[in-house]
Amino acid sequence: MAGGGKREARSRFERIYALLRSRICLLDYPPGMRLREEDLAEEFATSRTPVRRVLARLEDEGFLRSVHGVGTIVTDIDIDSLQQVYQLRVELAELVGKLSPVRPDAARLEEFRALLDRCDRLKGEPDAREFARINMDFFHLLMTLTANEPLREFSERLYYQTTRIWLKTAARLTRYEDMLQAEIRFFRHEVADIVAAIESGELETVGHIRRSHVAMSFARLYAEAHPQSP
Amino acid sequence: MAGGGKREARSRFERIYALLRSRICLLDYPPGMRLREEDLAEEFATSRTPVRRVLARLEDEGFLRSVHGVGTIVTDIDIDSLQQVYQLRVELAELVGKLSPVRPDAARLEEFRALLDRCDRLKGEPDAREFARINMDFFHLLMTLTANEPLREFSERLYYQTTRIWLKTAARLTRYEDMLQAEIRFFRHEVADIVAAIESGELETVGHIRRSHVAMSFARLYAEAHPQSP
DNA sequence: GTGCGGTCATTTGTACACAACATCATGCAC
DNA sequence: GTGCATGATGTTGTGTACAAATGACCGCAC
Incomplete structure (x- = not known):
């Protein structure tokens, strides 16, 4: 095994995940902002599928909320709910x-x-x-x-x-x-x-x-x- | 809004997720068992896509491990690592x-x-x-x-x-x-x-x-x- | 018999086309 | 002018074909 194939796919996933999470936490993606899967796919030179994998995880963790027909929205936060x-x-x-x-x-x-x-x-x-x-x-x-x-x-x-x-x-x-x-x-x-x-x-x-x-x-x-x- | 469309999709996701997690925890799917996405898709009368969404979450939570070209394997556990x-x-x-x-x-x-x-x-x-x-x-x-x-x-x-x-x-x-x-x-x-x-x-x-x-x-x-x- | 190489079947990962759904603009009836 | 129906547009969700990767099996050289 040349040691790169699958691990590369995994590390790419982690890289995109960490990057998007960082953008959300630094407010580069402010609360309420709508993300487009296709834009992200283009930025990372891939298709929507791997991007959706990342977005799904971020949604599970409460950073995003995907709404059918509307978009993927950065969740809002307030001091009371936190x-x-x-x-x-x-x-x-x-x-x-x-x-x-x-x-x-x-x-x-x-x-x-x-x-x-x-x-x-x-x-x-x-x-x-x-x-x-x-x-x-x-x-x-x-x-x-x-x-x-x-x-x-x-x-x-x-x-x-x-x-x-x-x-x-x-x-x-x-x-x-x-x-x-x-x-x-x-x-x-x-x-x-x-x-x-x-x-x-x-x-x-x-x-x-x-x-x-x-x-x-x-x-x-x-x-x-x-x-x-x- | 008739109130059912999207919520139904979401509840279906939750249902499959809870069911699979339950099977894993009750050892219906024992550690080391290989799950096939297509089988699960057939059981729930859907395609691989929604199933993969559930499996991805279970993988994030440490219950499963997907390996390219091999399968999706139920993680093993031992008292020491726990x-x-x-x-x-x-x-x-x-x-x-x-x-x-x-x-x-x-x-x-x-x-x-x-x-x-x-x-x-x-x-x-x-x-x-x-x-x-x-x-x-x-x-x-x-x-x-x-x-x-x-x-x-x-x-x-x-x-x-x-x-x-x-x-x-x-x-x-x-x-x-x-x-x-x-x-x-x-x-x-x-x-x-x-x-x-x-x-x-x-x-x-x-x-x-x-x-x-x-x-x-x-x-x-x-x-x-x-x-x-x- | 043993080790090695290649071929094949199987399975997950990716890309893409299409369906479902929500929103907004438009135009028509009144 | 107002209200509502309707279609256009855009976005996520789903289905499906194909690529990539792994492991098993088989055959062959030695």
């Missing part, structure tokens, strides 16, 4: 570091530290999109701290479902520069805390830190959407 | 009753109580398949105790992935009658405990009870597969 998702995300965050914890090696640890530099650079030139990307890389690094496959899979699902709401909320604010700056500071603090916890080998502490930060992040978003009454 | 799945299942079990708890109404409560009768009847005529079915009904009833949609979805995924191992282990034992009787007793005890907790309004306690029973169930299975050394 409350349950966040509640579960908070719980799962704590489980990372508790179930099948994996101590990172030197190289992995260096990747964590590199995020601190990226945060600092971002502070000089704030950009919501770049922030979202760093946040995503950080998340994936965190997932390497547990070997529990189902936990990783579910956490990833919840993460991608909730990450859109941040960019959407930020885009709505008239002066979102302040919020962005503040969020970047919060985030850098979280990364620093977690790096410290990792360095002292307290993987379970990582889970607790992460849990509280996810919860607080949601609280801030929620407050932003629901101006408090006296 | 350890992580069980660990997460235990944690999620506790969250039911904690996240968005829903107090059951009188009718729902009656359904719980009815399970006790089914258990008692089962004691008189032990049957692994019927036991698995009661267990499944009980699980679905438990899911009505939380309104957290993602939690329900994930719990369901983990439940179906782990339920197969029980029947598989039981089928292997030479004298599985004893084990079955014992398991039925354990299970009836669990149902009774949980009914009592529900009646006193302690939904969070339900989660704790469930957690410990799932954990102990796994421990028994694990011990069965790994004869203890002194």
Whole structure:
């Protein structure tokens, strides 16, 4: 076996899937947008069939909704309907570091530290999109701290479902520069805390830190959407 | 709109999906079995296309594995690889009753109580398949105790992935009658405990009870597969 | 007898044509 | 002018033919 045929087909599927999901989560495909299977097929130089395979999965995961005769529509999100998702995300965050914890090696640890530099650079030139990307890389690094496959899979699902709401909320604010700056500071603090916890080998502490930060992040978003009454 | 066209297509998809998943979990389709898309298409009086949509989802969820040129194969399972799945299942079990708890109404409560009768009847005529079915009904009833949609979805995924191992282990034992009787007793005890907790309004306690029973169930299975050394 | 190569049957993956369905514009009746 | 029927247009869902890939079988050389 030359080792390429079938694996190539599979990797292509994963590539298209990851790309489309990324576009949805970065709001390149904003909620409500209609995707055309034929356009996507043309972009990836294939027919509708493999594209439909990807769209079906994204629909199963709640990112899309295909309606016969109408189109494939990016699902809408709002902070209220995501409350349950966040509640579960908070719980799962704590489980990372508790179930099948994996101590990172030197190289992995260096990747964590590199995020601190990226945060600092971002502070000089704030950009919501770049922030979202760093946040995503950080998340994936965190997932390497547990070997529990189902936990990783579910956490990833919840993460991608909730990450859109941040960019959407930020885009709505008239002066979102302040919020962005503040969020970047919060985030850098979280990364620093977690790096410290990792360095002292307290993987379970990582889970607790992460849990509280996810919860607080949601609280801030929620407050932003629901101006408090006296 | 006469209200039937598209919804019918969707309900058909769900029906086929639930049926195939059920067959896999009840070992009607045992691990390693090869399914033929064309056969399934014929059974459901349709073409391969809708069947492939269902198989793709079952593959995404880890029940099947399609191999080009070979067939669609029911995935194998073993107690060791399911350890992580069980660990997460235990944690999620506790969250039911904690996240968005829903107090059951009188009718729902009656359904719980009815399970006790089914258990008692089962004691008189032990049957692994019927036991698995009661267990499944009980699980679905438990899911009505939380309104957290993602939690329900994930719990369901983990439940179906782990339920197969029980029947598989039981089928292997030479004298599985004893084990079955014992398991039925354990299970009836669990149902009774949980009914009592529900009646006193302690939904969070339900989660704790469930957690410990799932954990102990796994421990028994694990011990069965790994004869203890002194 | 054994190992190797090729041929064939079988099955999933892909491409494409067509059906089902929803939406919007158009025009006609009143 | 308004309301409704009707057709045009566009999109996803389904059926089907064909390509790609795998494994089994057979025959042949040695």
